[in-house]
Amino acid sequence: MTAKPIIAITMGDPSGVGPEVIVKSFKDEAIYDNSSLFVIGDRKMLERAIDVTGVQLDVRSIAEPEEAKFEYGTIDVVDLNLVSDELPWGEVSSEAGNAAFRYLEKAISYANDQKIQGICTAPLNKEALHKAGHIYPGHTEILAELTNTKDFAMMLSAPGLRVIHVTTHIGLIDAVNKINVDRQYTVIKLAHETLQKAGIADPRIAVCGINPHAGENGLFGNGEEEEKIIPAVEKAQKEGINVVGPLPADTLFFRAKRGDFDIVVAQYHDQGHGPIKVLGLESGVNITVGLPTIRTSVDHGTAFDIAGKNIADEKSLKEAIRMAYELAPTKVIK
Secondary structure (H helix, E strand, C coil): CEECCEEEEECCCCCCCHHHHHHHHHCCHHHHCCCEEEEEECHHHHHHHHHHHCCCCEEEEECCHHHCCCCCCEEEEEECCCCCCCCCCCCCCHHHHHHHHHHHHHHHHHHHCCCCCEEEECCCCHHHHHHCCCCCCCHHHHHHHHCCCCCCEEEEEECCEEEEECCCCCCHHHHHHHCCHHHHHHHHHHHHHHHHHCCCCCCCEEEECCCHHHHCCCCCCCCHHHHHHHHHHHHHHHCCCCEEEEECHHHHHHHHHHCCCCEEEECCHHHHHHHHHHCCCCCCEEEEECCCCEEEEECCCCCCCCCCCCCCCCHHHHHHHHHHHHHCCCEECC
């Protein structure tokens, strides 16, 4: 017998918009249709967000996921009680940065113990994370380290477009230097395997060039496409993976959105993030590929400038929840 997958939603930085978008999402009964959801965070921040938004919900503290009732109208929360009652909205602090890290750490422990089938994360703030002594570029790298995952990648999804990244949170010059054939091949293979698991039997993968016009046969750049991309594409093709490239990025995203490809391999952060965010911050979902558990996230930041003001839009979190249950394995009841 099977049941809905259990998805843990981590609050992210409690000073940001995470608490607000969580309570706004839980007011929609439809998010319960396919998943069993609970929150890992601080109860007091959910209650403050309810006051801010006026959403009619109850908050119920639980010690472990198995205590959750998953009932509409109530948010089950594993309350780690890490922040003070006076924690301000919209300010960078080591207190909030440490809390965001501990929420994620708890979620990973539940995943490792097979108590949950997926993790959906509200945004954290990198400056606050670093102030707390947790020196990571973001969620993806924390998840990879705490799950001992070597081969992973960031994938973004928006209506009509999927993008997976060879490099992410590093400077452009460093990104070009870091790109190599092994990493290129790994990301192509992760894209292929992830989409197959999602039900696409023969995913059509297109790889962006690094230089304008994908180098245009050596006219631009220093042969990066020939050195860093083409050998990886050819290796994947020999293994039966349906991949082409390198192709010019200035037209590739249009072609992918038109339906020519199922996913685009972007070489660096802004090359892939820009097209996704043009389609709308409220509809983008961030997925960490290669982990032993499914992890999805909103594709926006902590938005400190609007935190605590009932302005934040919950659509991206609802999309991330939807994507989590689509990719998560179904829970088996013995």
